[in-house]
Amino acid sequence: MSFSELFESGFKKRNEDHFASIVRVAMSDGVITGEEHAFLDRLATRLDITESDYTTILKDYKSHPINPPTSYNVRLERLFDLARMVWADDIEGPKQHRLLEKLAVGLGFNPKNVKYIADKALALAHENVDVDEFTEEMKNMNQ
Structure with a gap:
């Protein structure tokens, strides 16, 4: 081989x-x-x-x-890909959020914060940001 x-x-x-x-x-x-x-x-x-x-x-x-990714940066990159796919799938409203919340928990994000993480990730996907801006925004979302 x-x-x-x-x-x-x-x-x-x-x-x-x-x-x-x-x-x-x-x-x-x-x-x-x-x-x-x-x-x-x-x-x-x-x-x-x-x-x-x-x-x-x-x-x-x-x-x-x-x-699940052990690196926070890799976790955010996978979330970026998944958020863009969920957004592009035109799943509307609560179903879109629920799906991304489930996926975010599967990536290792804290279930207590996953609603906020999914909301922010979908908002950034809607804005069509690149992976670098997505990562920066997600890291600084509480500031």
Whole structure:
């Protein structure tokens, strides 16, 4: 196996584990809603999850390890990506916030603060800020 193949397989595995973690979060209330399912479809495309892997992960998402980001900056970068996807999905109102709140908890944000985090993240996604501005705004949202 070449170095590039090793890198590609590690990247693919990380994306699959990340996707499985999000499926686990979506299943935390025992059901994947239509909006959540549509979101997962688009996320799978973005993470380059094959159709067969998608089906396998949906059936057996618990077999994948949960690897939330340990770095606050990486956590914010993933939140940035997820907030933009949720915003772009045109899920309206409370469902949009609820989905992002669930995902933010899955990323390791404090459940006590997740409503404020989701509100700010969606507002920034609406403003179409870049990742650097998003990160700076999120870090300084209480100032």
